[in-house]
Amino acid sequence: MSSIQDETIGETPSPQGTGPFLSRVAAVIRSGAVFLLLIALVIGFTAAQPAFININNLMSILQAVSVVAILGAGVTVTLAVGGFDLSIGAVAASSVMAASYAMIVLGLDAFATVPLVLAFGALIGLLNAFVIVRLKVPDLLATLSMMFLLSGLQLIPTAGRSISAGLILPDGSTASGLYDPRFLLIGRYSIAGTVPVAVVLMILVALVLYVLTERTRIGRLLFATGGNEVATRLAGASTTRLKTLAYVISGTLASLGGIIVAARVGRGDVSSGGSLLMDAVAASLIGFTVMGLRRPNVLGTIVGAVFVGVLLNGLTMLNAPYYTQDFVKGAVLAGALALTYGLGRTNP
Amino acid sequence: MHPNFASRLPFTSSSSMSLLSVENLTRSFGTTRALSGASLSIARGEIVALMGANGAGKSTLVKILSGVLSADDGEVTIDGRPFAPRTPAQAAARGIVTVHQSTDLVGAPGLTVADVLLLNRFADRSQPIFVSRGAIRVQAKAMLDAAGFELPLDRDFADLGAADRQLVAIARALSNKADMLILDEPTASLSIGESQRLFEILLRLRAQGLAVLYISHRTADLQAIADRALVMRGGRVVGAFERPIDFSAAIETMIGRKLEAARPDVGAQNGRVIFEMANIKLLATSTPFDLSIREGEVVAITGVLGAGKSRLLSAIFGTGTLASGTMALDGQPYQPNGPAAAIAAGIVMAAEDRHHSSLMPPSWPGNSVAATISLPHLSKWYPQGFLWGNRETREAEQAIKRLRIKTSGPDASIWTLSGGNQQKTVLARWEAEPSRLLLLDEPFQGVDVGARQDIIEAIRGRSDRATLIATSDPEEAFEVADRILVIDHHSVRPAQVHEDKPAAEGIPA
Numbered sequence: 001m002s003s004i005q006d007e008t009i010g011e012t013p014s015p016q017g018t019g020p021f022l023s024r025v026a027a028v029i030r031s032g033a034v035f036l037l038l039i040a041l042v043i044g045f046t047a048a049q050p051a052f053i054n055i056n057n058l059m060s061i062l063q064a065v066s067v068v069a070i071l072g073a074g075v076t077v078t079l080a081v082g083g084f085d086l087s088i089g090a091v092a093a094s095s096v097m098a099a100s101y102a103m104i105v106l107g108l109d110a111f112a113t114v115p116l117v118l119a120f121g122a123l124i125g126l127l128n129a130f131v132i133v134r135l136k137v138p139d140l141l142a143t144l145s146m147m148f149l150l151s152g153l154q155l156i157p158t159a160g161r162s163i164s165a166g167l168i169l170p171d172g173s174t175a176s177g178l179y180d181p182r183f184l185l186i187g188r189y190s191i192a193g194t195v196p197v198a199v200v201l202m203i204l205v206a207l208v209l210y211v212l213t214e215r216t217r218i219g220r221l222l223f224a225t226g227g228n229e230v231a232t233r234l235a236g237a238s239t240t241r242l243k244t245l246a247y248v249i250s251g252t253l254a255s256l257g258g259i260i261v262a263a264r265v266g267r268g269d270v271s272s273g274g275s276l277l278m279d280a281v282a283a284s285l286i287g288f289t290v291m292g293l294r295r296p297n298v299l300g301t302i303v304g305a306v307f308v309g310v311l312l313n314g315l316t317m318l319n320a321p322y323y324t325q326d327f328v329k330g331a332v333l334a335g336a337l338a339l340t341y342g343l344g345r346t347n348p
Numbered sequence: 349m350h351p352n353f354a355s356r357l358p359f360t361s362s363s364s365m366s367l368l369s370v371e372n373l374t375r376s377f378g379t380t381r382a383l384s385g386a387s388l389s390i391a392r393g394e395i396v397a398l399m400g401a402n403g404a405g406k407s408t409l410v411k412i413l414s415g416v417l418s419a420d421d422g423e424v425t426i427d428g429r430p431f432a433p434r435t436p437a438q439a440a441a442r443g444i445v446t447v448h449q450s451t452d453l454v455g456a457p458g459l460t461v462a463d464v465l466l467l468n469r470f471a472d473r474s475q476p477i478f479v480s481r482g483a484i485r486v487q488a489k490a491m492l493d494a495a496g497f498e499l500p501l502d503r504d505f506a507d508l509g510a511a512d513r514q515l516v517a518i519a520r521a522l523s524n525k526a527d528m529l530i531l532d533e534p535t536a537s538l539s540i541g542e543s544q545r546l547f548e549i550l551l552r553l554r555a556q557g558l559a560v561l562y563i564s565h566r567t568a569d570l571q572a573i574a575d576r577a578l579v580m581r582g583g584r585v586v587g588a589f590e591r592p593i594d595f596s597a598a599i600e601t602m603i604g605r606k607l608e609a610a611r612p613d614v615g616a617q618n619g620r621v622i623f624e625m626a627n628i629k630l631l632a633t634s635t636p637f638d639l640s641i642r643e644g645e646v647v648a649i650t651g652v653l654g655a656g657k658s659r660l661l662s663a664i665f666g667t668g669t670l671a672s673g674t675m676a677l678d679g680q681p682y683q684p685n686g687p688a689a690a691i692a693a694g695i696v697m698a699a700e701d702r703h704h705s706s707l708m709p710p711s712w713p714g715n716s717v718a719a720t721i722s723l724p725h726l727s728k729w730y731p732q733g734f735l736w737g738n739r740e741t742r743e744a745e746q747a748i749k750r751l752r753i754k755t756s757g758p759d760a761s762i763w764t765l766s767g768g769n770q771q772k773t774v775l776a777r778w779e780a781e782p783s784r785l786l787l788l789d790e791p792f793q794g795v796d797v798g799a800r801q802d803i804i805e806a807i808r809g810r811s812d813r814a815t816l817i818a819t820s821d822p823e824e825a826f827e828v829a830d831r832i833l834v835i836d837h838h839s840v841r842p843a844q845v846h847e848d849k850p851a852a853e854g855i856p857a
Contacts, residue, residue, distance in 0.1 A: 214713075216733050217726040223713035224723060231706050234667070234699055235724035235777075236691040294711050 031292030033339055034300075038307050045314035052317055059194055065309035066202035067092070067257040071276055072283035072301040073209050074250035079284060079296035080213060081239075081246040082226030083132065083139040088254040089277025090150035091124050095258025097154040100163035100268025103183065105175045110183035114259060121255025124150070125248035132247070133240045147277075155270060163268030179266050187263030198260045202302070205253065209298045222246060223295075275326075282329055283308065286336040294340050308332055366391045367527055367559050368413075368431075368444070373422035374583075375408050382408040384583035385422070390528065395550060395560040397570040397593075399602050400580035401823045406563055409580070410530055413561075414446035415439035426527070443527035447517040447534065454517045457506030462488035464505045464516055468524070491523040497549055511542035515549070528559040533652060547573050564652070571595065599822070619643035622814045623664075623682075623695075623785050628673030630656050630663065634838035636673065641785065644811035648829030649818050649840065656838035657818035658700060661787045664816070665697040666690040677784060691724060694784035698774045698791060700818075706774045710763045717765070718744035718758035721777045728781065747776035752802050768799020775803060779810070788817045792824050804828045 029036075045052040071088045078085040095117050102113040124146065131142040159170040167175040190196045213219035224232040225242045233239050261272055286307060287300025311332060312325055320328075369389035375382050383405045390396050400406045411417040413424070415433030424431045426442055433439035436446070455464030465488040469475050488501050497519070499512055508516070514534055521529055534546060550560055550573055564570060570577060570593065579587035579601045587601035619642035627636045634656070641647050651657055662668035664675065666684030675682045677693055684690040690697070699705035708714040714723065722729060722740035729739045744758035751772045755765050762770055771791060778786055788807070792800050804827055807815055819825050825832045833840050 211734075215735055217730045217735060218733065220714055220719070220723075220726060220735065224708060227708040227712040227714060228704075228706075230704060231708070231723070234665075234687050234697065234705055236688040237724075238688065295713070 027292065033292075034286070034290045034303060034307055034336070038303070038310060041307075041310050041314060045310070045317065049314070049317045052314060055194060057313070059190070059196060059199060061309045061313045062199045062202070062306065063196040064313070065305045066196075066198040067260050068276065068279040068283055068308075069202050069302045069305035070205050070253050070260070071257045071280035072287070072305050073205055073298050074253035075280050076284045076287065076296045076298050076301045077209065077213065077222065077246045078139070078250045080219075080222045080226050081243050082229060083243060083246060084143065085128065085247060085250045085254075086140060086143040086277065087124065087128060087146035087150060088250060088257075088280055089273050089275075090147040090154075091121055091251055091254035092258040092261065092276050093273030094150045094154035095121060095255040096262040096265070096272045097158075097163060097268045097270070098255075099183070099259055099262040100179070101157055103179050104163050104165060104167055104177040104268070105157075105169065107177040108180075110180040110186075113180065113183060114186075117255050117259055118252055121251040121253070121258070122248050123251070124255075125251025126244065128251065129244035129247040133243050158268075160270065162270050164266075184263050184266055187260055187265070198264070201256065201260065205256070206298060206302045209249075213298055218242075218245070226296075279305075279308070279329070282333045285333060289336040289340045292340075304336070367427060369425050370409075370413075371423045371425075373409065373412065373424065374420050375412060375417065376420055381583050383412075383419070383422075386580065386584045388578055388585050388588075390559045390561060392527065392557045392559050393554050394575050395554055395562055395573050397574035397577040398561055398563045398580065399570070399577055399598060401602055401821050404580040404602070405583040406580055407532075408583075410446060410532060410561075410563065413439065413444055413530060440521070440524055440526070443525060444530065445521035445524065445526040445528070446530040446532065447514060447521065448532050454513050454520075455505035457504060459505050460501065461499050461503050461505060461508065461512075461516060462501040465491050465501075465520055465523070468520065491519055495519040495522045495549075496552055509542070511546065514546065518549070522553070522558075526558070528561065529553075530561045530563070532563045533654075534562070534564070543569065602823075604823075619645060619811075619814075622678060623816075624676045625664075626674050626676075628660075628663075628675075628840075629671040630659050630838040632671045634671070637840045639833070639840055641814040641816060643814055645831065646808055646815045646817065646829050647831045647833060648825035649816065649833045649835055650820065650822050650825045651835035652820060655835045657820070657835055658789055659838065660835065660840070661697060661699075661789050661816070661818050664690070664695060664785075665699075665787055694782075694813075695787065696724075696778040696783045696785075697787035697789065698778055700789035701793065702770055702774050706777070707762050707770065710761060715761050715763065716759050717748070717753070717755050717762055717773055720762045720773050721747055721780055724777065725781055743780050744776075747773070747780065751776055751806050766796065766799070767794035768796045768803070771795050772799060772803060772806075775806060779806070783813050786813055786815045788815065790819055791817060792819065792821070800824075800827075 042053070051057060071092060074088055075085055098120050099113050099117045102108045102116055103110075108116070128143055128146055131137045131146070132139050135142075157170075158167065161167060163175075165175075165178050169175055186197050186201075191200065211219075213222060221232065221237050221242055222245070224235075224237065225239045225246075229239050232242075257276065258273070262268065265272065283305035284296055284301040286304030287297055287302075288294055290300035290303045291297070293300060308329055311328060315324070315328060316322070366389040371387050373383050373386045386405060386409055388396075398406055398409075408417065412419050413433075415436045415438050418432065418434065426444070431442055431444075433442065433444070439445070455461075455467065459467070462484050466475070466484055469487075470479075485501055492499055492501075495518065497515055499508075499515060499519070505513070505516070518529065531550075547569070550562075554560065562570070562574060574593060575591055577587075577589040577593045577595075577598050578585050579589070579598050581602060581604055587598065589595075589598050621640050622643050623641045625637075625639040628639065629636050649657055649660065659668055663670045664684075666686045666689055677695065682693060682695075684693060684695070687697075707720060714720070718740045721744050725743075726735075729743070730736075741758045747753065748755060748758065753765070753769050753772045753776065755769060755773075762773060765773065771793075775788075775791070786807075791803060791807075795803065807817070807828060817825070817828060819828075822832075835841075
């Protein structure tokens with residue numbers, strides 16, 4: 001009875017439709033909700049604690065969220081092709097270890113380490129894609145096992161030790177390398193004393209990925225793959241290549257995130273990157289709400305990450321205990337999703 | 349065309365002992381009247397064929413009888429007592445069991461045949477909580493013996509062929525003391541041998557007093573077993589044919605006009621051969637056939653569900669494979685390894701079920717009319733990779749004008765369009781760039797009459813390419829095509845449309 005379906009579909013008002021005034025107001029509120037809340041938060045926190053609006057504090061918020069935002073952008077691309085990359089947190093963590101290992105044990109400089117680590121991330125993305133596209137393992141399971149593999153693998157070269165200068169290797173010798181000071185600039189330098197390199201990297205990633213996903217034919221095809229893979233294949237596009245591209249992008253961005261963490265911390269900490277995965281996923285899901293798109297989108301993800309960062313920073317300034325952070329993040333995510341799907345249902 | 353059938357022939361069985369009787373059944377969906385006063389009756393020990401084109405109301409009638417839908421008006425009685433099932437279980441309790449075309453849902457992988465046979469006994473609490481393998485086997489064996497056929501009881505249901513799955517469903521129905529079986533296109537996915545076995549079983553069950561309502565277009569099947577044929581059109585039963593059934597007349601009643609070639613001997617037959625297939629076997633076991641299509645020609649290929657239409661089209665489009673045979677496009681050997689290769693060679697396809705095969709979901713990038721059209725052409729229209737400029741909007745505006753697509757504009761979501769206009773948009777996608785051969789699989793699914801006319805005009809208005817249309821509805825085939833081919837059991841043969849009186853088996857619809 002396809003004709004019946006057609007009729008009901010035909011009656012569904014278009015999102016851009018000229019509905020009654022109220023529903024248009026609701027649409028504006030919904031699409032701008034995160035922005036409005038963000039502004040309200042900034043004003044509220046500033047009123048409560050004037051130091052909040054200080055440019056250095058704002059930059060520190062952005063620096064704090066930069067890694068999550070970059071990883072979230074990667075997750076967003078995999079969501080666009082209808083997949084999901086659960087391995088990004090582990091990729092970032094093992095990139096921290098890889099960067100430290102490259103410099104401290106192998107004695108490489110920043111100009112060799114950075115490409116090496118990015119290639120490592122891309123390779124993991126390629127492996128993920130191979131397992132998902134060729135071996136047809138469902139994306140969640142494939143990237144989940146990659147997550148386990150990596151969190152185990154990163155411990156093996158150093159027998160479970162964190163990597164810092166003077167590390168004693170499993171064979172008893174002492175590592176002679178040091179962190180390249182130029183590498184540390186990625187995490188610690190601020191351009192003109194105010195804009196951290198990490199923030200610049202985040203903005204660059206945001207711009208490049210925004211243009212790629214929303215303004216190019218590749219982006220259209222990436223979304224098409226996630227929207228209707230059969231239709232995309234029947235239109236002559238190679239969905240295997242598109243999915244591979246998405247996972248390679250996500251792996252590479254995760255290793256970029258790892259590089260920033262390594263450059264900030266200055267050592268290869270075995271426990272780094274603990275909450276990165278969940279924060280990045282949350283940012284991209286909150287991103288669905290931003291601008292009322294109800295779909296993965298890069299700008300939304302960045303705004304989502306910043307939103308969570310502002311909230312946590314402000315609450316910390318108001319002396320909210322650190323252990324409430326996860327609860328706050330969870331509440332924001334639940335609220336955002338309710339806003340996206342719940343309100344979306346009642347006011348189509 | 350046959351208004352007299354209604355008055356001349358009773359649609360009720362000659363027997364006074366009618367089991368099921370349906371009076372003036374109506375059912376509407378919105379403004380569409382799927383059933384408008386359908387009446388029929390069926391007696392015990394009778395096999396009644398129900399024929400009708402797509403949209404004639406067959407499936408609505410079956411759904412009402414099997415408790416899936418309820419009627420708006422009219423009366424159904426069993427043995428003189430009113431019957432208005434609200435669920436399939438209620439229908440089964442009154443002895444009416446439907447065996448659907450798709451038998452996947454009869455059981456589940458991991459269950460043995462014996463388990464599946466007893467599945468609803470497990471569910472109705474008539475079995476103890478702890479059951480032994482042996483007890484299940486004994487009961488299942490008893491069920492099969494009662495029905496009179498054999499099945500491998502210990503095989504996994506997933507390993508069963510379509511024919512055996514159907515038998516499982518029938519056996520289960522019979523063990524529940526069914527008085528009437530409704531079979532929906534039961535032979536659609538069966539081989540000739542399997543169909544024969546099913547017929548023998550049905551004839552034996554008929555002798556035991558079972559009533560069967562048998563829905564099929566396959567005249568060969570109906571010839572073999574039907575006692576009567578009822579023909580539906582426009583939501584009512586418009587003709588009844590007693591044995592010996594005149595199937596040509598039945599089909600003419602079904603499509604509402606004389607059988608004749610839509611446009612015989614048009615110039616297209618002098619066109620250059622664009623596409624050729626030789627010694628094609630779709631399955632290793634099917635009969636080989638040849639097929640050639642000329643420039644400017646519109647060829648329709650018709651046959652029942654599962655006859656191989658989609659398999660043929662997907663082999664041409666490179667999404668499926670041929671068991672054997674060769675293809676040539678414009679004289680050059682053609683062997684696509686996927687849709688991309690087929691499109692590059694100039695063969696394009698609008699696949700069946702546009703929602704699944706062509707459209708992006710609502711509120712997802714690419715769900716606008718313009719983006720729906722541009723999807724396969726992005727690299728040609730945007731060679732530099734960036735979606736700058738208004739190429740796709742311009743192309744969409746032209747298509748909207750040419751195909752009379754009713755929409756607010758190129759940016760409108762495809763989901764705000766009616767089924768017919770969605771289909772026009774999908775057609776526009778494949779007409780936006782020149783092609784050699786356009787493949788359309790069921791292009792009139794869920795398309796209203798007006799849009800259908802526009803689509804037919806658009807398809808027929810092009811002489812620079814060939815068109816091959818697969819449709820299970822002979823009426824559509826007659827409307828659109830220069831030439832009609834029939835596919836049956838995965839083999840194509842020409843319909844004898846030029847004869848004065850078409851052979852009935854030539855048009856199994």
